[in-house]
């Protein structure tokens with residue numbers, strides 16, 4: 422068996438959580454491979470809404486196994502809060518949630534460092550989620566990290582050494598006057614709490630499962646344009662959000678990857694700072710935000726909104742090897758007179774149909790404008806009910822992206838999902 426990968430192709434919040442939940446019945450296992458509690462994956466079903474941050478979105482479906490892979494960074498306190506919340510709402514995690522011993526731990530001081538580095542950047546702030554993601558991955562790569570497996574042996578001593586090193590850096594950044602006593606207490610409680618879950622060598626587990634014929638869905642976090650190598654650097658997150666991240670973040674060989682599902686919104690959003698060529702800082706952008714409820718699931722920040730960017734998407738499809746597209750939030754554009762899709766960039770007078778090295782300045786989107794469908798899509802139950810103008814929009818996207826759109830989402834609920842034959 423091969424593992425399928427599902428990931429975002431824009432700047433995050435494409436609707437990955439919903440799709441993973443919808444696809445989970447087809448799989449035995451769901452595995453997260455990168456990112457951490459910077460993610461906010463929303464699922465809605467049976468009138469309830471859940472936001473997952475570190476726990477894979479397959480957790481609501483029966484007895485499926487959910488794995489937090491080695492590529493993830495985990496904050497024990499936030500993980501405990503999230504897990505307890507799920508258990509309170511009647512979802513049993515025991516025996517179903519496995520955590521890689523090689524996943525790195527986000528310490529309270531990593532969150533302080535995140536804030537200190539952002540403050541030091543002044544006007545060039547990334548606008549991080551403040552969850553300590555960057556400093557934790559920095560420690561991992563510079564061989565200074567603490568891992569989940571470390572909690573099993575002599576942990577207090579290791580923790581104290583890492584904390585002292587962080588405090589020294591914080592002093593050098595003049596970041597003082599904080600008091601983390603309470604947070605630290607809660608964090609240590611989280612460390613103890615984690616011990617009741619299966620702490621595993623997840624690379625052995627996923628490969629064994631595939632050998633046994635089990636099916637695995639790998640769930641991406643963030644989006645391709647936030648990838649540390651290929652995103653809009655330096656306004657990115659600190660992990661490889663692309664398909665290759667599933668290989669390194671779970672210990673899967675590239676020949677073990679099957680289908681690669683790329684998730685897109687019918688338009689585009691971004692939270693935090695950084696370039697966004699198709700951003701609409703006008704009434705149209707506000708209308709998309711209002712109808713699409715475009716506010717961050719983690720920080721509550723307003724998401725910046727704009728038209729779909731096919732130049733960036735073509736690039737994202739290329740670096741991920743996407744085999745099928747899934748389009749979300751189509752219903753949000755239901756009331757627009759016309760809709761636009763960016764098919765090229767005008768870069769200081771030059772037309773570019775490929776994604777350039779630098780999109781930080783001088784980029785003007787070139788749009789194709791089409792009539793809107795002006796019809797409520799949210800009650801549609803099969804692709805043959807789509808209005809013609811919406812079909813034309815799909816055709817335009819498939820033509821430019823040279824990739825079929827296999828699933829279309831027309832509302833936040835599990836049920837509002839339409840599979841197409843392609």
Ligand code: GDP
Pocket residue numbers: 429433434435436437438439460461462463464465713714718749750751752753830831832833834
């Ligand atoms: P993720 O981070 O990629 O999982 O996405 P988020 O959960 O951060 O943001 C997606 C938001 O859109 C959530 O509030 C979902 O409930 C909602 N959503 C998902 N699919 C649809 C859809 O097809 N239509 C509408 N209107 N909302 C959707």
Ligand code: IMO
Pocket residue numbers: 429432433434435459460461462547548549550551552553554555641642643644647656657658659692693694718
């Ligand atoms: P999901 O999985 C949208 C953004 C932050 C910031 C940048 C770096 O829900 O799609 P970080 O805290 O990672 O160091 O912040 O990345 N960002 C996201 N934006 N959705 C996310 O996750 C994000 N995770 C990080 O806003 O611009």
Ligand code: MG
Pocket residue numbers: 433434435460461462463718
């Ligand atoms: Mg999100």
